[in-house]
Amino acid sequence: MASEVTLGELDSILGLRIRRAHGAVQRHFTDHFAELGLTQKQVSVLWLAGNHPGLAQTDLARALDTDRATTMALVHGLEKRGLLARTASSQPDRRRIAFQLTADGARLLERSRAAIAAHEAWLAARFTSDELVQLHALLARIYR
Amino acid sequence: MASEVTLGELDSILGLRIRRAHGAVQRHFTDHFAELGLTQKQVSVLWLAGNHPGLAQTDLARALDTDRATTMALVHGLEKRGLLARTASSQPDRRRIAFQLTADGARLLERSRAAIAAHEAWLAARFTSDELVQLHALLARIYR
DNA sequence: TATTGTTATACTCTATAACTATA
DNA sequence: TATAGTTATAGAGTATAACAATA
Numbered sequence: 001m002a003s004e005v006t007l008g009e010l011d012s013i014l015g016l017r018i019r020r021a022h023g024a025v026q027r028h029f030t031d032h033f034a035e036l037g038l039t040q041k042q043v044s045v046l047w048l049a050g051n052h053p054g055l056a057q058t059d060l061a062r063a064l065d066t067d068r069a070t071t072m073a074l075v076h077g078l079e080k081r082g083l084l085a086r087t088a089s090s091q092p093d094r095r096r097i098a099f100q101l102t103a104d105g106a107r108l109l110e111r112s113r114a115a116i117a118a119h120e121a122w123l124a125a126r127f128t129s130d131e132l133v134q135l136h137a138l139l140a141r142i143y144r
Numbered sequence: 145m146a147s148e149v150t151l152g153e154l155d156s157i158l159g160l161r162i163r164r165a166h167g168a169v170q171r172h173f174t175d176h177f178a179e180l181g182l183t184q185k186q187v188s189v190l191w192l193a194g195n196h197p198g199l200a201q202t203d204l205a206r207a208l209d210t211d212r213a214t215t216m217a218l219v220h221g222l223e224k225r226g227l228l229a230r231t232a233s234s235q236p237d238r239r240r241i242a243f244q245l246t247a248d249g250a251r252l253l254e255r256s257r258a259a260i261a262a263h264e265a266w267l268a269a270r271f272t273s274d275e276l277v278q279l280h281a282l283l284a285r286i287y288r
Numbered sequence: 289t290a291t292t293g294t295t296a297t298a299c300t301c302t303a304t305a306a307c308t309a310t311a
Numbered sequence: 312t313a314t315a316g317t318t319a320t321a322g323a324g325t326a327t328a329a330c331a332a333t334a
Binding site for chain 1: 158163168169170184188191280282283
């Protein structure tokens with residue numbers, strides 16, 4: 001019966017499981033960050049900029065595992081919204097452009113921290129602490 | 145130094161790890177399926193259609209965890225390329241539209257199986273079989 | 289009323305290519 | 312030559328809203 005269609009053999013494919021897990025996390029994040037108007041990547045940039053004032057786009061690209069062009073679009077959007085700004089500080093390498101949070105950006109980051117904690121709690125609730133440690137370690141092996 | 149920027153505290157966030165792992169898997173998949181011209185989702189549809197002739201779009205949407213509209217775009221693309229076709233079979237529910245692979249679709253699916261196996265081998269190589277079992281189980285808890 | 293398929297629309301993410309300026 | 316930033320462009324994935332046909 002067509003109504004019984006499942007992933008079948010696809011269920012044994014790890015890549016698919018990672019994709020589905022990512023999708024579920026992504027949906028939960030989007031739903032709960034709608035009121036803040038931030039995506040997962042945008043929050044990450046605010047967080048990194050808050051912790052590392054003066055970082056450059058290349059630093060962001062490396063930390064976020066994204067292309068330079070993709071990072072540009074991300075940064076550009078945050079600049080337009082007045083959450084991130086370029087600093088006019090003196091840099092040793094004049095190619096690099098330093099960024100820092102604006103006051104609005106810092107405020108939004110603070111509000112985001114609570115939402116991130118709630119999101120992580122939702123995700124972690126289904127695991128024991130041992131399982132969490134293991135899952136962290138296993139996932140890290142994929143991208144490192 | 146800006147060159148030392150890392151994920152820092154972000155590294156403790158499971159959601160981010162899942163995202164990065166997904167990104168790494170996605171990139172590997174894209175690179176190795178470029179010659180076949182198929183995305184992960186497209187391969188999944190071919191696979192499911194091959195195993196379940198006559199399935200409907202709703203079945204695909206449920207199995208792939210995607211919106212109906214998103215599934216439409218996916219199916220539409222495969223139809224345009226002549227890999228998937230609608231069947232004129234008699235259905236009990238006339239709203240449902242049955243799909244099946246074309247000859248081209250079946251051929252491409254066969255070629256894909258080898259590529260999928262190679263992709264999975266690349267991914268699984270970093271884990272023991274016990275770890276693989278564990279990772280499968282842990283990930284499934286996120287989306288089920 | 290609910291479900292299936294459909295279209296229109298929009299936004300995010302991702303990446304490639306080509307360019308400028310600097311190292 | 313190599314790196315940092317930039318722009319233009321394009322494709323994939325995701326989702327919402329609104330509609331028609333059918334159950």
